[in-house]
Amino acid sequence: MSVAAVAVNLETLRTTIAGAASASGRDAAQIDLIAVSKRMPGSMIRAAVAAGQRAFGENYLSEALEKQSELSDLAIEWHFIGRIQSNKTAEIANAFDWVHTIERQKIARRLNHQRELDEPLNVLLQVNISGEQSKGGVAPAELNQLAEAVAALPKLRLRGLMALPAPETDPQAQKAAFLSVQALAHKLPLKTDTLSMGTSNDFAAAIAAGATMIRVGTAVFGPRPQTP
């Protein structure tokens, strides 16, 4: 896919997001688009920034750090949305504005301890609502305990939940999964303001179920190369 297509895709996507928002009586301004740029070159990110995109999501730390230095002249909000290995927390704690994939207290404590910037790190708890072993995330039954532990860490700011439900083609099934994430957010022992859910395949259903952040890769940048 060409760099020029990125601007067109973003324009199309913004229209679709606005339509999905108004279909559920929501204001599109409440929905932040995180452009997922994993495996995409810095030139694609640069094109997206030129087309008005500000927030980008990356899954792989070393790849993200390379692009961050290549793009250090741009004002980008960086989101880490990949699985977190404990030997990578020191870099993740300081190279990102948001981390979406907290699933264990140990990782949260390390990020809190290693965050050197004055501004706390915005964090989301990834919840595994599909019960898939292969997917990350805390089990719903353990969510509130994790939330209380994370909320007590001064260098982390707990903003809400993130989910990546099992792929579904039926929009009603997609929405039902996202509604269960929203229900978990309402039952948290503290107030939060962010629900990160929805990808290229299901962001409309996520918006209908209250998503405030959608994480979209393919619909912005086209299909990813097979190997990193």
Ligand SMILES: *Cc1c(COP(=O)(O)O)cnc(C)c1O
């Ligand atoms: C890759 C990825 C996305 C984006 O997926 P697309 O289908 O390309 O939109 C969203 N969230 C997470 C956690 C991802 O790893």
